[in-house]
Amino acid sequence: MNCRHAQRAVSAAMDGEHLGAAERAAIDAHVAGCAECRAFVEGSARVRTAVRIRSAEAVPDLTDRIMASVARGSARPARWGGPVRPRRLLPAIAAAIAGLLVGSSLVGGPWASRAQVASASEIARAIRDVAPSIEAFQGSYAITERGLTADVPERRLTMNVAYLAPQRFRLQVRDETAYPTTAWTPTNIDYVQDMPATFLSGPTGCPATLAGDCPPTRETVTQKTPYSAAAPLPADLIAPIATFGSVDGVQVVGDGTVDGHHTVQVDMSFARAAPLFPFLRLGGTWRPFFADDEVRVWLDTSGWYPVRIEVSPSRDPERLSWEMRFGLRHETPGTTILDVALVSASSTPPAPSSFAIPGRQATPVQLSAARRVLGYQPATPAEPGRLSLVSLLAPGRAAPTSVLLYADGLDYLKIGEDPAWAGPQPFGPVTLNAERVAVRGVGPALYEPAADGVDRRLAIHAASTDLFLETNLPREDLLAIASSLDLRSRLPRAWGSIRSGRLVIQQVRPAIVLAEAGLNRIGDDLPLGYAPASATRTLDAGNETGITITFRHRDTDAAGPPLTLHRGVADAGPTTAPDQVRVMIGSGRGLFTPSTSVLTWSDAGSSWSLQGDITLARLVAIAAAIREQT
Amino acid sequence: MHDPDPRTLQRARSGDLPAFEELVRGYQAEIFRFALHLTHDHPLAEDVTQETFLRAFRFIRGYRGAQRFGSWLFAIARNCSMDALRKRGRIAALPEQDARTTPDASVRAELDAALAAVSPDHREAFLLIEVFGLSYQEAADVLGVAVGTVKSRMFRARQALCQAIAGDQEATP
Numbered sequence: 001m002n003c004r005h006a007q008r009a010v011s012a013a014m015d016g017e018h019l020g021a022a023e024r025a026a027i028d029a030h031v032a033g034c035a036e037c038r039a040f041v042e043g044s045a046r047v048r049t050a051v052r053i054r055s056a057e058a059v060p061d062l063t064d065r066i067m068a069s070v071a072r073g074s075a076r077p078a079r080w081g082g083p084v085r086p087r088r089l090l091p092a093i094a095a096a097i098a099g100l101l102v103g104s105s106l107v108g109g110p111w112a113s114r115a116q117v118a119s120a121s122e123i124a125r126a127i128r129d130v131a132p133s134i135e136a137f138q139g140s141y142a143i144t145e146r147g148l149t150a151d152v153p154e155r156r157l158t159m160n161v162a163y164l165a166p167q168r169f170r171l172q173v174r175d176e177t178a179y180p181t182t183a184w185t186p187t188n189i190d191y192v193q194d195m196p197a198t199f200l201s202g203p204t205g206c207p208a209t210l211a212g213d214c215p216p217t218r219e220t221v222t223q224k225t226p227y228s229a230a231a232p233l234p235a236d237l238i239a240p241i242a243t244f245g246s247v248d249g250v251q252v253v254g255d256g257t258v259d260g261h262h263t264v265q266v267d268m269s270f271a272r273a274a275p276l277f278p279f280l281r282l283g284g285t286w287r288p289f290f291a292d293d294e295v296r297v298w299l300d301t302s303g304w305y306p307v308r309i310e311v312s313p314s315r316d317p318e319r320l321s322w323e324m325r326f327g328l329r330h331e332t333p334g335t336t337i338l339d340v341a342l343v344s345a346s347s348t349p350p351a352p353s354s355f356a357i358p359g360r361q362a363t364p365v366q367l368s369a370a371r372r373v374l375g376y377q378p379a380t381p382a383e384p385g386r387l388s389l390v391s392l393l394a395p396g397r398a399a400p401t402s403v404l405l406y407a408d409g410l411d412y413l414k415i416g417e418d419p420a421w422a423g424p425q426p427f428g429p430v431t432l433n434a435e436r437v438a439v440r441g442v443g444p445a446l447y448e449p450a451a452d453g454v455d456r457r458l459a460i461h462a463a464s465t466d467l468f469l470e471t472n473l474p475r476e477d478l479l480a481i482a483s484s485l486d487l488r489s490r491l492p493r494a495w496g497s498i499r500s501g502r503l504v505i506q507q508v509r510p511a512i513v514l515a516e517a518g519l520n521r522i523g524d525d526l527p528l529g530y531a532p533a534s535a536t537r538t539l540d541a542g543n544e545t546g547i548t549i550t551f552r553h554r555d556t557d558a559a560g561p562p563l564t565l566h567r568g569v570a571d572a573g574p575t576t577a578p579d580q581v582r583v584m585i586g587s588g589r590g591l592f593t594p595s596t597s598v599l600t601w602s603d604a605g606s607s608w609s610l611q612g613d614i615t616l617a618r619l620v621a622i623a624a625a626i627r628e629q630t
Numbered sequence: 631m632h633d634p635d636p637r638t639l640q641r642a643r644s645g646d647l648p649a650f651e652e653l654v655r656g657y658q659a660e661i662f663r664f665a666l667h668l669t670h671d672h673p674l675a676e677d678v679t680q681e682t683f684l685r686a687f688r689f690i691r692g693y694r695g696a697q698r699f700g701s702w703l704f705a706i707a708r709n710c711s712m713d714a715l716r717k718r719g720r721i722a723a724l725p726e727q728d729a730r731t732t733p734d735a736s737v738r739a740e741l742d743a744a745l746a747a748v749s750p751d752h753r754e755a756f757l758l759i760e761v762f763g764l765s766y767q768e769a770a771d772v773l774g775v776a777v778g779t780v781k782s783r784m785f786r787a788r789q790a791l792c793q794a795i796a797g798d799q800e801a802t803p
Contacts, residue, residue, distance in 0.1 A: 007785065007788075007789070008781075008782075008785050011781075011784060011785040011788050012766075012781055012785075014788075015759055015765075015766060015781075015784060016765065017766065017781075039792065039796060040788070040789070040792055043788075043791070043792030043793075043795055043796060044788045044791075044792060046795060047744075047760070047788065047791045047792065047795065048760060051760050051761055059658075059659040059662050059663060060662065060676060061658075062654075062658050062662065062676060062679050062680060063651065063654050063655055063658065065676075065680055066654050066658065066679070066680050066683045066684070067647070067650075067651050067654065069680060069684055070647070070650065070654075070683060070684055070687045071647060125689070125692060126688060126689065128692075129689060129691040129692040130691070132691075133644075133691065
């Protein structure tokens with residue numbers, strides 16, 4: 001027993017920590033014979049007394065003041081009390097709320113301006129918090145698009161979005177544009193998603209190189225899918241869960257009143273904001289956008305739905321060559337080329353019949369009758385978190401034989417299963433670029449982050465069955481729910497390689513390939529949130545001819561698209577393309593092909609390529625770091 | 631530290647304003663006192679208290695009961711206080727003139743002076759545990775550190791305070 005030990009134990013005991021009888025006795029014995037420790041015991045007691053006899057501070061009753069500000073700034077009364085009406089906040093209260101969100105260097109309150117990422121995180125958390133409580137939504141929007149062609153410089157469209165729990169969505173676009181001739185097909189779109197089924201009716205999409213190349217008349221096509229892996233497409237207009245699936249690349253700019261809503265403004269790139277433009281992916285004619293175009297979004301600070309979304313041309317010099325490729329006139333940064341404005345919003349539940357998909361639907365099955373109807377009992381997670389089981393469907397051929405849908409407001413989890421799956425690759429919408437993850441208590445599985453139009457996915461193979469999970473919940477929640485499945489998984493050896501004649505492409509752990517290539521420190525040079533997801537080795541008659549590593553954002557491709565790094569033998573020679581340009585990578589040379597976003601270079605007997613839909617400057621920076629390390 | 635009625639908490643979580651008001655009434659005094667200890671500024675502590683409850687209301691759906699409700703509120707109040715102080719560009723200064731005018735002047739002055747000598751990390755742990763009666767676990771939740779760290783900070787705070795008080799005694803025979 002030394003003094004330090006004795007004094008620490010005395011301190012802990014004073015705070016109610018339990019000491020064993022033997023320890024207590026040893027400490028008492030030590031303190032009795034040690035002046036320094038006695039001084040500590042007596043001093044601590046004196047401090048305690050001094051603290052406790054301090055006169056209590058006069059405490060003001062702030063109830064009215066707090067409740068007044070809470071009532072005016074609260075989420076619920078506006079969002080859940082019926083129609084959302086434009087309202088104006090008292091400046092002081094607006095300032096207090098804004099201070100909460102963006103730091104009041106902007107509004108002059110007492111709150112410090114915090115790091116941007118922290119503020120974006122706060123918004124992301126608020127969105128995650130509000131999502132499970134949203135049961136219904138109806139919104140009308142006015143869309144203005146500029147710069148489609150010289151003949152049609154401006155188009156006006158209206159959009160209606162409706163949602164009803166569980167997981168029913170409708171998106172309708174009506175084109176109000178006065179076209180110069182009848183040869184133009186208006187972009188009228190009807191989309192219904194009654195998860196997992198979807199219905200789409202609209203003109204076939206025009207290729208991105210629109211002006212001139214588009215056939216004058218396009219057919220209206222109708223697609224019905226009994227099972228679709230699509231994320232709830234219009235969901236981000238109700239609460240931008242997918243957009244804020246990661247805060248990387250999101251900047252909180254300020255606050256203000258927009259169209260009567262108190263809002264916070266966040267900026268991001270067009271590629272980053274993809275989930276906010278569900279209508280662009282549903283066909284019809286739309287102008288092209290550059291990946292780095294600037295998107296400004298104003299989110300209502302009580303309901304977190306977008307009130308206004310504006311796109312303007314990027315200042316990136318690369319946009320000029322992009323404009324030339326698309327045959328566009330030069331567009332001035334700062335001008336609005338797409339404007340989506342919320343006209344009205346309400347939480348009144350839409351009629352359930354308005355989500356009906358024409359034709360025969362998948363049959364709902366009672367979970368208790370599953371074995372009799374399906375021939376097997378679907379795997380169900382013992383702990384689905386706050387989600388509850390909504391339906392069990394048997395969508396039929398060319399789809400999982402059963403689909404369980406769990407939901408809680410806008411949050412959802414789908415579990416597709418097929419006990420007879422014997423395919424050469426993972427079951428479900430999971431590719432070989434998926435990351436191999438360990439699911440606690442279950443075993444290895446393949447994970448993919450949210451990507452273009454799909455949410456986070458996990459494929460699990462067990463001896464008796466194959467299943468995949470899809471969800472808009474965060475990665476950790478998905479893995480936690482999966483760990484409560486009563487399964488023991490393994491990854492079939494056959495999934496790990498593809499054979500074509502003498503050529504074999506083998507899956508390997510990214511860490512092994514990175515170590516072999518001397519790229520252990522590559523993580524530091526990747527964009528924020530990226531990690532090595534998967535790797536393959538190419539063998540030609542048993543000799544290695546190349547390695548490929550895919551890096552992905554862990555949460556969502558929206559925060560950054562996948563990057564693929566390939567190293568091959570140098571004598572393979574770089575590919576050539578008409579639009580190739582020479583670039584400097586560190587002190588060496590490289591070639592960039594804009595049409596495919598591929599950067600290539602050669603080094604010490606190897607040829608390298610780095611592919612990713614990010615700006616050339618960022619590709620070059622990563623390539624330079626690789627060149628330095630190898 | 632008391633716990634709220636779970637039904638009140640549940641109602642408040644679903645956006646019920648009267649239920650939230652009950653929570654405000656139950657906790658505002660403690661939050662105000664904590665803010666005052668951290669800021670040493672009466673009007674600022676009032677602002678911090680208001681801000682704390684505004685923030686609590688906004689995020690109450692996210693409160694899942696993993697920690698005690700009081701700890702959760704204290705943690706918010708602490709962040710609000712830090713933000714407010716950072717904005718003012720200073721750490722909490724001690725209002726010595728106040729101490730000298732109260733009846734407990736000598737004790738307060740002595741303790742405040744001693745507390746001023748303690749590092750901010752140690753002072754926070756000391757305030758939460760000795761002044762507000764939080765357990766090590768609760769203080770750890772508020773401060774976002776491990777229980778062992780709280781225990782150690784508390785011990786160092788006591789050591790420093792004992793030394794300061796002993797020094798005063800020697801200096802004033």
